[in-house]
Amino acid sequence: MEHLPLFVSTEWLAERLDDSDLRIVDATTYLQPGADGVKVWSGEETYKENHIPSAVYADLLHDFSDPDSDLGFTKPSRERFLEKIENLGIGDDNTYTVIYDQGYAVVGSDVIASDWASRFAWQLLYEGYDHIAILDGGLAKWKEEGRPLSSGIETYPNSEFSGERRSDLFVGKEEVEKAVHDDDVLLVNSLSEQEFNNGHIPSSCNIPFINHSDQESKALHSDEQLKEAFEKAGALDPGKKVITYCGGGIAATWNALLLKKLGHKNVVVYDGSMAEWTSDPNAEIEKK
CATH class of the missing domain: 3.40.250.10 (Rhodanese-like domain)
Structure with a gap:
């Protein structure tokens, strides 16, 4: 094939x-x-x-x-x-x-x-x-x-x-808690800017999954445009592990696959995402 x-x-x-x-x-x-x-x-x-x-x-x-x-x-x-x-x-x-x-x-x-x-x-x-x-x-x-x-x-x-x-393609809350204080791990919130500003996991950056496609053609932007969006956040740094998350582990997979498409070798998804994180009254949440 x-x-x-x-x-x-x-x-x-x-x-x-x-x-x-x-x-x-x-x-x-x-x-x-x-x-x-x-x-x-x-x-x-x-x-x-x-x-x-x-x-x-x-x-x-x-x-x-x-x-x-x-x-x-x-x-x-x-x-x-x-x-x-x-x-x-x-x-x-x-x-x-x-x-x-x-x-x-x-x-x-x-x-x-x-x-x-x-x-x-x-x-x-x-x-x-x-x-x-x-x-x-x-x-x-x-x-x-x-x-x-x-x-x-x-x-x-x-x-x-x-x-x-491949058990390493998903991570749980414990690993995300460690990632908050780890400079070698980048936490990527995949929700909209408004949702990100309303509350996100500490140390996260925001790369909205909604921004990666053309609204008229409904097709993905070019690799050059995608790279620009991810590079701004430092998500294409080969030395960093990237953990993507969203509200419930759905949108996070879009960013994860696009990072894979662009050649990043160390990308995982937080399956529980904000649904799990916010269910813990002791979990810290940042807002903008």
Whole structure:
């Protein structure tokens, strides 16, 4: 197989729809902040209405999260992950997997990049599956270009998954507490500037995940533009370990994957993020 880039274009995917070694995954989930809290729901119904041909649906809310966690999207146990991923047909029997979601989210009046595909991609990397790519621009860009769509539920044959878990791709609260006082570790808050100013983990810098895509084309900015954004914060320093976090471990994976795309070798995600941090009344929070 040709080298698989971490992000692929709609043109790239369209040319390979008939490849039997390909798996396509719709990871759409919906999250809407409101006065009464955050509303989260599965994207399965919109997947059934229309999706990229042959795509299966990965339910991050119900299947690929820990059902016993109070934090919402905590990574599932290895046993749960294996059961769900093998049922999707992803594993040793296919060569590569392309993941997408709705491709945008609405924050205020802004249309921005979505980050559910990156969450699922990071989980696959964590569980030992390397041959993943994210569809740049997601389903929104695919639709705008008039590309083919399917409806209903699709499946692939079950597959065996033998990848080995890389436990160092996620960190917990204890390691983040140490990182606050470690000059060799950079904590990156991936939320908007406003959310960052309202409260963040001490010593963190802010690199909003919403700034990395073009609102009109919905595609990622060029590598040169991405590098500029990360370099300003010192996040591309090869001598520093980077820990990304956000509200619940979703947006953080977008920054983590972009850092990986730009060549950083030591990037991890704080899975509990602010949801866990703020649940501790003794945890320090900085505001601007």
